[in-house]
Amino acid sequence: MATQERAVRTRNALIESAAELFGRDGFEPVSLALISARAGVSSGALHFHFPSKEALAEAVVRLAGQRLDEITSRSTGRPLQMLIDAMHLLAQALRSDAVLRAGFDLSCNSARVEASRDLRRTWQEWVEGALDRAEREGTLAHGVTAQDVANAVVAAAAGIETLGSRDPRWYSHATVTGFWALLLPRLVEGPALGELMASGSAGDCAAFA
Amino acid sequence: MATQERAVRTRNALIESAAELFGRDGFEPVSLALISARAGVSSGALHFHFPSKEALAEAVVRLAGQRLDEITSRSTGRPLQMLIDAMHLLAQALRSDAVLRAGFDLSCNSARVEASRDLRRTWQEWVEGALDRAEREGTLAHGVTAQDVANAVVAAAAGIETLGSRDPRWYSHATVTGFWALLLPRLVEGPALGELMASGSAGDCAAFA
Numbered sequence: 001m002a003t004q005e006r007a008v009r010t011r012n013a014l015i016e017s018a019a020e021l022f023g024r025d026g027f028e029p030v031s032l033a034l035i036s037a038r039a040g041v042s043s044g045a046l047h048f049h050f051p052s053k054e055a056l057a058e059a060v061v062r063l064a065g066q067r068l069d070e071i072t073s074r075s076t077g078r079p080l081q082m083l084i085d086a087m088h089l090l091a092q093a094l095r096s097d098a099v100l101r102a103g104f105d106l107s108c109n110s111a112r113v114e115a116s117r118d119l120r121r122t123w124q125e126w127v128e129g130a131l132d133r134a135e136r137e138g139t140l141a142h143g144v145t146a147q148d149v150a151n152a153v154v155a156a157a158a159g160i161e162t163l164g165s166r167d168p169r170w171y172s173h174a175t176v177t178g179f180w181a182l183l184l185p186r187l188v189e190g191p192a193l194g195e196l197m198a199s200g201s202a203g204d205c206a207a208f209a
Numbered sequence: 210m211a212t213q214e215r216a217v218r219t220r221n222a223l224i225e226s227a228a229e230l231f232g233r234d235g236f237e238p239v240s241l242a243l244i245s246a247r248a249g250v251s252s253g254a255l256h257f258h259f260p261s262k263e264a265l266a267e268a269v270v271r272l273a274g275q276r277l278d279e280i281t282s283r284s285t286g287r288p289l290q291m292l293i294d295a296m297h298l299l300a301q302a303l304r305s306d307a308v309l310r311a312g313f314d315l316s317c318n319s320a321r322v323e324a325s326r327d328l329r330r331t332w333q334e335w336v337e338g339a340l341d342r343a344e345r346e347g348t349l350a351h352g353v354t355a356q357d358v359a360n361a362v363v364a365a366a367a368g369i370e371t372l373g374s375r376d377p378r379w380y381s382h383a384t385v386t387g388f389w390a391l392l393l394p395r396l397v398e399g400p401a402l403g404e405l406m407a408s409g410s411a412g413d414c415a416a417f418a
Contacts, residue, residue, distance in 0.1 A: 026235075026236075027235075027237075028236075029237060108371075109374075120372065148387040151384055151388065152388055155384075155388070156361060156364040156365050156368055157364075158368035158371050159363065159364030162368070162371045163329065163363070165318075166327075175360055175364075178354075178356070178357040178361075179357070182361055185395060186395040
Protein backbone atom coordinates (compact mmCIF):
# COMPACT_ATOMS: atom_id res chain seq x y z
CA MET A 1 0.00 0.00 0.00
CA ALA A 2 1.42 3.39 -0.98
CA THR A 3 2.24 5.82 1.82
CA GLN A 4 -0.39 8.28 0.73
CA GLU A 5 -3.10 5.64 0.61
CA ARG A 6 -2.13 4.51 4.10
CA ALA A 7 -2.33 8.10 5.34
CA VAL A 8 -5.84 8.48 3.91
CA ARG A 9 -6.93 5.23 5.56
CA THR A 10 -5.49 6.30 8.91
CA ARG A 11 -7.19 9.68 8.67
CA ASN A 12 -10.54 8.08 7.82
CA ALA A 13 -10.21 5.52 10.63
CA LEU A 14 -9.60 8.38 13.09
CA ILE A 15 -12.65 10.30 11.83
CA GLU A 16 -14.86 7.19 12.06
CA SER A 17 -13.63 6.36 15.58
CA ALA A 18 -14.09 9.94 16.75
CA ALA A 19 -17.63 10.02 15.34
CA GLU A 20 -18.55 6.75 17.05
CA LEU A 21 -17.18 7.91 20.40
CA PHE A 22 -18.68 11.43 20.18
CA GLY A 23 -22.01 9.81 19.36
CA ARG A 24 -21.78 7.41 22.29
CA ASP A 25 -20.32 9.66 25.00
CA GLY A 26 -20.60 13.24 23.73
CA PHE A 27 -17.78 15.52 22.60
CA GLU A 28 -16.38 16.65 25.95
CA PRO A 29 -15.71 13.37 27.77
CA VAL A 30 -13.90 11.64 24.88
CA SER A 31 -10.10 11.77 25.01
CA LEU A 32 -7.73 11.76 22.04
CA ALA A 33 -6.09 8.67 23.56
CA LEU A 34 -9.41 6.80 23.40
CA ILE A 35 -9.94 7.84 19.78
CA SER A 36 -6.49 6.73 18.63
CA ALA A 37 -6.81 3.42 20.53
CA ARG A 38 -10.18 2.68 18.94
CA ALA A 39 -8.81 3.47 15.48
CA GLY A 40 -5.79 1.23 16.12
CA VAL A 41 -3.50 4.20 15.48
CA SER A 42 -0.63 5.58 17.56
CA SER A 43 -1.06 8.82 19.43
CA GLY A 44 1.75 10.30 17.28
CA ALA A 45 -0.13 9.44 14.09
CA LEU A 46 -3.28 11.08 15.45
CA HIS A 47 -1.40 14.30 16.20
CA PHE A 48 0.16 14.20 12.72
CA HIS A 49 -3.34 14.36 11.20
CA PHE A 50 -5.23 16.40 13.79
CA PRO A 51 -3.69 19.00 16.10
CA SER A 52 -6.67 18.90 18.50
CA LYS A 53 -9.98 17.26 19.30
CA GLU A 54 -11.72 20.32 17.83
CA ALA A 55 -9.90 19.70 14.52
CA LEU A 56 -11.14 16.10 14.56
CA ALA A 57 -14.70 17.26 15.24
CA GLU A 58 -14.43 19.69 12.34
CA ALA A 59 -13.28 16.82 10.09
CA VAL A 60 -16.33 14.80 11.20
CA VAL A 61 -18.60 17.72 10.30
CA ARG A 62 -16.92 18.19 6.90
CA LEU A 63 -17.20 14.53 5.97
CA ALA A 64 -20.82 14.41 7.18
CA GLY A 65 -21.51 17.52 5.08
CA GLN A 66 -20.11 15.78 1.99
CA ARG A 67 -22.35 12.79 2.65
CA LEU A 68 -25.39 15.01 3.09
CA ASP A 69 -24.53 16.76 -0.19
CA GLU A 70 -24.33 13.35 -1.89
CA ILE A 71 -27.80 12.45 -0.56
CA THR A 72 -29.43 15.63 -1.82
CA SER A 73 -27.63 15.52 -5.18
CA ARG A 74 -28.61 11.86 -5.73
CA SER A 75 -32.27 12.87 -5.52
CA THR A 76 -33.45 14.09 -8.88
CA GLY A 77 -36.68 14.53 -10.82
CA ARG A 78 -39.87 16.31 -9.81
CA PRO A 79 -39.43 18.32 -6.62
CA LEU A 80 -41.87 16.52 -4.31
CA GLN A 81 -40.68 13.02 -5.21
CA MET A 82 -37.11 14.29 -4.94
CA LEU A 83 -37.88 15.48 -1.41
CA ILE A 84 -39.50 12.18 -0.41
CA ASP A 85 -36.56 10.21 -1.82
CA ALA A 86 -34.00 12.44 -0.07
CA MET A 87 -35.75 12.04 3.28
CA HIS A 88 -35.69 8.25 2.87
CA LEU A 89 -31.99 8.34 1.94
CA LEU A 90 -31.20 10.62 4.88
CA ALA A 91 -32.99 8.41 7.44
CA GLN A 92 -31.35 5.30 5.99
CA ALA A 93 -27.90 6.92 6.11
CA LEU A 94 -28.42 8.18 9.67
CA ARG A 95 -29.22 4.64 10.78
CA SER A 96 -25.93 3.19 9.53
CA ASP A 97 -23.53 6.13 9.46
CA ALA A 98 -22.01 7.31 12.76
CA VAL A 99 -20.17 10.13 10.94
CA LEU A 100 -23.42 11.58 9.61
CA ARG A 101 -25.14 11.34 13.01
CA ALA A 102 -22.22 12.92 14.87
CA GLY A 103 -21.81 15.54 12.13
CA PHE A 104 -25.40 16.72 12.57
CA ASP A 105 -25.04 16.77 16.33
CA LEU A 106 -21.66 18.55 16.43
CA SER A 107 -22.53 21.10 13.77
CA CYS A 108 -25.78 22.11 15.45
CA ASN A 109 -25.68 21.34 19.15
CA SER A 110 -22.18 21.70 20.45
CA ALA A 111 -21.25 25.01 22.03
CA ARG A 112 -17.58 23.97 22.07
CA VAL A 113 -17.17 23.06 18.41
CA GLU A 114 -17.06 26.00 16.00
CA ALA A 115 -18.23 23.98 13.04
CA SER A 116 -17.74 25.39 9.55
CA ARG A 117 -21.19 24.17 8.52
CA ASP A 118 -24.57 23.77 10.14
CA LEU A 119 -25.93 20.61 8.54
CA ARG A 120 -29.51 21.21 9.63
CA ARG A 121 -29.30 24.61 7.94
CA THR A 122 -27.94 22.96 4.75
CA TRP A 123 -30.84 20.51 4.78
CA GLN A 124 -33.38 23.27 5.47
CA GLU A 125 -32.17 25.37 2.53
CA TRP A 126 -32.33 22.37 0.23
CA VAL A 127 -35.88 21.50 1.38
CA GLU A 128 -37.00 25.12 0.93
CA GLY A 129 -35.53 25.18 -2.57
CA ALA A 130 -37.35 22.00 -3.58
CA LEU A 131 -40.68 23.30 -2.25
CA ASP A 132 -40.28 26.69 -3.90
CA ARG A 133 -39.84 24.81 -7.12
CA ALA A 134 -42.92 22.66 -6.45
CA GLU A 135 -44.94 25.82 -5.77
CA ARG A 136 -43.71 27.55 -8.95
CA GLU A 137 -44.53 24.46 -10.99
CA GLY A 138 -48.08 24.58 -9.60
CA THR A 139 -47.78 21.19 -7.89
CA LEU A 140 -49.01 22.29 -4.46
CA ALA A 141 -52.72 22.18 -3.70
CA HIS A 142 -54.77 25.35 -3.31
CA GLY A 143 -54.19 26.99 0.08
CA VAL A 144 -50.94 25.13 0.79
CA THR A 145 -47.83 27.31 0.99
CA ALA A 146 -44.28 26.17 0.28
CA GLN A 147 -43.13 27.70 3.56
CA ASP A 148 -45.59 25.76 5.77
CA VAL A 149 -44.69 22.51 4.03
CA ALA A 150 -40.96 23.27 4.31
CA ASN A 151 -41.33 23.97 8.04
CA ALA A 152 -43.22 20.71 8.60
CA VAL A 153 -40.67 18.67 6.62
CA VAL A 154 -37.64 20.35 8.23
CA ALA A 155 -39.09 19.97 11.75
CA ALA A 156 -40.06 16.33 11.18
CA ALA A 157 -36.65 15.50 9.70
CA ALA A 158 -34.83 17.19 12.61
CA GLY A 159 -37.08 15.30 15.00
CA ILE A 160 -36.43 11.97 13.30
CA GLU A 161 -32.69 12.68 13.31
CA THR A 162 -32.74 13.56 17.03
CA LEU A 163 -35.11 10.82 18.24
CA GLY A 164 -33.45 8.16 16.09
CA SER A 165 -30.12 8.52 17.86
CA ARG A 166 -31.77 6.89 20.92
CA ASP A 167 -34.35 4.74 19.14
CA PRO A 168 -33.43 3.65 15.58
CA ARG A 169 -37.07 2.82 14.76
CA TRP A 170 -37.39 6.52 13.92
CA TYR A 171 -34.95 5.95 11.04
CA SER A 172 -37.01 3.10 9.58
CA HIS A 173 -38.45 3.05 6.07
CA ALA A 174 -41.91 2.59 7.63
CA THR A 175 -41.66 5.79 9.71
CA VAL A 176 -40.64 7.97 6.76
CA THR A 177 -43.23 6.34 4.49
CA GLY A 178 -45.94 6.90 7.11
CA PHE A 179 -45.03 10.58 7.34
CA TRP A 180 -45.32 11.12 3.60
CA ALA A 181 -48.45 8.96 3.26
CA LEU A 182 -50.05 11.22 5.84
CA LEU A 183 -48.87 14.48 4.28
CA LEU A 184 -49.12 13.90 0.52
CA PRO A 185 -52.94 13.92 0.09
CA ARG A 186 -52.92 17.37 1.68
CA LEU A 187 -50.12 18.68 -0.57
CA VAL A 188 -51.25 17.49 -3.98
CA GLU A 189 -54.65 17.23 -5.64
CA GLY A 190 -55.99 15.13 -8.48
CA PRO A 191 -54.10 12.64 -10.64
CA ALA A 192 -50.66 14.09 -9.68
CA LEU A 193 -51.11 12.43 -6.28
CA GLY A 194 -51.17 8.99 -7.88
CA GLU A 195 -47.73 9.61 -9.39
CA LEU A 196 -46.07 10.22 -6.04
CA MET A 197 -44.62 7.37 -4.02
CA ALA A 198 -44.58 7.91 -0.26
CA SER A 199 -42.29 4.90 0.07
CA GLY A 200 -39.71 6.46 -2.25
CA SER A 201 -39.27 6.02 -5.99
CA ALA A 202 -36.39 3.59 -5.46
CA GLY A 203 -38.50 1.49 -3.11
CA ASP A 204 -40.23 -1.77 -3.85
CA CYS A 205 -43.70 -0.49 -3.09
CA ALA A 206 -46.43 0.55 -5.44
CA ALA A 207 -47.32 4.15 -6.20
CA PHE A 208 -49.06 6.15 -3.52
CA ALA A 209 -52.78 5.49 -3.50
CA MET B 210 -37.92 35.66 55.18
CA ALA B 211 -38.13 32.30 56.94
CA THR B 212 -35.12 30.03 56.70
CA GLN B 213 -37.05 27.41 54.78
CA GLU B 214 -38.32 29.90 52.24
CA ARG B 215 -34.79 31.21 51.74
CA ALA B 216 -33.55 27.65 51.20
CA VAL B 217 -36.20 27.05 48.53
CA ARG B 218 -35.26 30.30 46.77
CA THR B 219 -31.58 29.42 46.83
CA ARG B 220 -32.28 25.96 45.47
CA ASN B 221 -34.43 27.35 42.66
CA ALA B 222 -31.85 30.00 41.79
CA LEU B 223 -29.21 27.28 41.48
CA ILE B 224 -31.44 25.16 39.24
CA GLU B 225 -32.24 28.17 37.00
CA SER B 226 -28.57 29.17 36.73
CA ALA B 227 -27.49 25.61 36.00
CA ALA B 228 -30.15 25.30 33.28
CA GLU B 229 -29.09 28.57 31.64
CA LEU B 230 -25.42 27.59 31.65
CA PHE B 231 -26.01 23.99 30.48
CA GLY B 232 -28.14 25.41 27.67
CA ARG B 233 -25.47 27.90 26.65
CA ASP B 234 -22.30 25.83 27.04
CA GLY B 235 -23.40 22.19 27.40
CA PHE B 236 -23.22 20.02 30.51
CA GLU B 237 -19.55 19.11 30.56
CA PRO B 238 -17.79 22.47 30.37
CA VAL B 239 -19.85 24.17 33.09
CA SER B 240 -18.25 24.23 36.56
CA LEU B 241 -20.07 24.28 39.89
CA ALA B 242 -18.20 27.51 40.69
CA LEU B 243 -19.71 29.19 37.64
CA ILE B 244 -23.21 28.01 38.57
CA SER B 245 -22.99 29.27 42.16
CA ALA B 246 -21.52 32.61 41.02
CA ARG B 247 -24.33 33.12 38.50
CA ALA B 248 -26.94 32.29 41.13
CA GLY B 249 -25.30 34.70 43.60
CA VAL B 250 -24.84 31.84 46.05
CA SER B 251 -21.77 30.66 47.95
CA SER B 252 -20.05 27.47 46.94
CA GLY B 253 -20.89 26.08 50.40
CA ALA B 254 -24.58 26.73 49.87
CA LEU B 255 -24.45 24.98 46.50
CA HIS B 256 -22.89 21.89 48.07
CA PHE B 257 -25.49 21.96 50.85
CA HIS B 258 -28.23 21.59 48.22
CA PHE B 259 -26.48 19.53 45.55
CA PRO B 260 -23.63 17.09 46.16
CA SER B 261 -22.57 17.09 42.49
CA LYS B 262 -23.19 18.59 39.06
CA GLU B 263 -25.05 15.40 38.14
CA ALA B 264 -27.44 16.00 41.07
CA LEU B 265 -28.06 19.54 39.77
CA ALA B 266 -28.73 18.22 36.28
CA GLU B 267 -31.18 15.71 37.74
CA ALA B 268 -32.95 18.57 39.57
CA VAL B 269 -33.21 20.46 36.26
CA VAL B 270 -34.77 17.39 34.61
CA ARG B 271 -37.22 16.89 37.49
CA LEU B 272 -38.38 20.50 37.46
CA ALA B 273 -38.66 20.48 33.66
CA GLY B 274 -40.71 17.28 33.94
CA GLN B 275 -43.10 18.97 36.38
CA ARG B 276 -43.52 21.87 33.95
CA LEU B 277 -44.16 19.51 31.05
CA ASP B 278 -46.77 17.70 33.18
CA GLU B 279 -48.43 21.06 33.90
CA ILE B 280 -48.58 21.82 30.17
CA THR B 281 -50.21 18.52 29.26
CA SER B 282 -52.63 18.62 32.21
CA ARG B 283 -53.69 22.20 31.39
CA SER B 284 -54.85 21.02 27.97
CA THR B 285 -58.34 19.60 28.24
CA GLY B 286 -61.34 18.94 26.00
CA ARG B 287 -61.56 17.03 22.74
CA PRO B 288 -58.35 15.15 21.98
CA LEU B 289 -57.25 16.91 18.77
CA GLN B 290 -57.80 20.43 20.11
CA MET B 291 -56.11 19.37 23.33
CA LEU B 292 -53.11 18.25 21.29
CA ILE B 293 -52.96 21.50 19.31
CA ASP B 294 -53.22 23.57 22.49
CA ALA B 295 -50.52 21.55 24.25
CA MET B 296 -48.12 21.96 21.32
CA HIS B 297 -48.67 25.73 21.42
CA LEU B 298 -48.10 25.80 25.19
CA LEU B 299 -44.98 23.66 24.84
CA ALA B 300 -43.43 25.86 22.14
CA GLN B 301 -44.27 29.00 24.10
CA ALA B 302 -42.76 27.56 27.30
CA LEU B 303 -39.62 26.40 25.48
CA ARG B 304 -39.09 29.94 24.20
CA SER B 305 -39.02 31.50 27.65
CA ASP B 306 -38.02 28.68 29.99
CA ALA B 307 -34.34 27.68 30.16
CA VAL B 308 -35.17 24.90 32.65
CA LEU B 309 -37.57 23.24 30.21
CA ARG B 310 -35.11 23.52 27.30
CA ALA B 311 -32.20 22.16 29.35
CA GLY B 312 -34.44 19.48 30.86
CA PHE B 313 -35.34 18.12 27.41
CA ASP B 314 -31.74 18.21 26.30
CA LEU B 315 -30.25 16.63 29.44
CA SER B 316 -32.91 13.95 29.76
CA CYS B 317 -32.58 12.80 26.15
CA ASN B 318 -29.14 13.69 24.79
CA SER B 319 -26.59 13.53 27.53
CA ALA B 320 -24.61 10.36 27.88
CA ARG B 321 -23.22 11.57 31.22
CA VAL B 322 -26.47 12.39 32.99
CA GLU B 323 -28.51 9.39 34.15
CA ALA B 324 -31.80 11.24 34.10
CA SER B 325 -34.72 9.75 35.97
CA ARG B 326 -37.08 10.76 33.14
CA ASP B 327 -36.91 11.04 29.38
CA LEU B 328 -39.08 14.08 28.62
CA ARG B 329 -39.41 13.33 24.92
CA ARG B 330 -40.71 9.89 25.90
CA THR B 331 -43.22 11.50 28.33
CA TRP B 332 -44.42 13.80 25.55
CA GLN B 333 -44.62 10.94 23.04
CA GLU B 334 -46.75 8.81 25.37
CA TRP B 335 -49.10 11.72 26.01
CA VAL B 336 -49.46 12.43 22.26
CA GLU B 337 -50.10 8.76 21.52
CA GLY B 338 -52.77 8.65 24.25
CA ALA B 339 -54.55 11.70 22.84
CA LEU B 340 -54.53 10.28 19.31
CA ASP B 341 -55.72 6.85 20.42
CA ARG B 342 -58.65 8.63 22.01
CA ALA B 343 -59.31 10.67 18.84
CA GLU B 344 -59.29 7.42 16.84
CA ARG B 345 -61.65 5.64 19.27
CA GLU B 346 -64.02 8.61 19.18
CA GLY B 347 -64.09 8.36 15.37
CA THR B 348 -62.58 11.82 14.87
CA LEU B 349 -59.83 10.78 12.46
CA ALA B 350 -60.57 10.75 8.73
CA HIS B 351 -60.84 7.50 6.81
CA GLY B 352 -57.42 6.01 6.07
CA VAL B 353 -55.61 8.03 8.72
CA THR B 354 -54.11 6.02 11.59
CA ALA B 355 -53.46 7.32 15.10
CA GLN B 356 -49.91 5.95 14.93
CA ASP B 357 -48.93 7.83 11.75
CA VAL B 358 -50.34 11.07 13.14
CA ALA B 359 -48.61 10.51 16.49
CA ASN B 360 -45.28 9.91 14.75
CA ALA B 361 -45.64 13.09 12.67
CA VAL B 362 -46.60 15.18 15.71
CA VAL B 363 -43.86 13.73 17.94
CA ALA B 364 -41.21 14.13 15.23
CA ALA B 365 -42.27 17.71 14.44
CA ALA B 366 -42.37 18.67 18.12
CA ALA B 367 -38.92 17.17 18.74
CA GLY B 368 -37.66 19.04 15.66
CA ILE B 369 -39.15 22.33 16.81
CA GLU B 370 -37.67 21.80 20.28
CA THR B 371 -34.22 21.05 18.83
CA LEU B 372 -34.15 23.71 16.09
CA GLY B 373 -35.62 26.39 18.37
CA SER B 374 -32.70 26.25 20.76
CA ARG B 375 -30.61 27.88 18.01
CA ASP B 376 -33.34 29.84 16.24
CA PRO B 377 -36.33 30.86 18.43
CA ARG B 378 -38.52 31.47 15.35
CA TRP B 379 -39.22 27.74 15.51
CA TYR B 380 -40.97 28.34 18.86
CA SER B 381 -43.25 31.02 17.43
CA HIS B 382 -47.04 30.87 17.44
CA ALA B 383 -46.96 31.20 13.64
CA THR B 384 -44.78 28.11 13.18
CA VAL B 385 -47.00 25.88 15.33
CA THR B 386 -50.17 27.32 13.77
CA GLY B 387 -48.77 26.70 10.28
CA PHE B 388 -48.02 23.08 11.16
CA TRP B 389 -51.57 22.40 12.36
CA ALA B 390 -53.20 24.39 9.54
CA LEU B 391 -51.31 22.13 7.14
CA LEU B 392 -52.11 18.89 8.93
CA LEU B 393 -55.72 19.32 10.14
CA PRO B 394 -57.59 19.10 6.79
CA ARG B 395 -55.93 15.71 6.32
CA LEU B 396 -56.87 14.47 9.81
CA VAL B 397 -60.51 15.49 10.04
CA GLU B 398 -63.36 15.52 7.53
CA GLY B 399 -66.59 17.45 7.34
CA PRO B 400 -67.98 19.96 9.85
CA ALA B 401 -65.70 18.72 12.68
CA LEU B 402 -62.83 20.46 10.88
CA GLY B 403 -64.49 23.85 11.36
CA GLU B 404 -64.53 23.36 15.12
CA LEU B 405 -60.76 22.93 15.38
CA MET B 406 -58.49 25.93 15.83
CA ALA B 407 -54.99 25.51 14.44
CA SER B 408 -53.96 28.64 16.32
CA GLY B 409 -55.04 27.12 19.65
CA SER B 410 -58.33 27.47 21.48
CA ALA B 411 -56.85 30.05 23.87
CA GLY B 412 -55.62 32.11 20.94
CA ASP B 413 -57.11 35.28 19.54
CA CYS B 414 -57.70 33.84 16.11
CA ALA B 415 -60.88 32.56 14.56
CA ALA B 416 -61.72 28.89 14.14
CA PHE B 417 -59.82 26.92 11.56
CA ALA B 418 -61.31 27.46 8.12
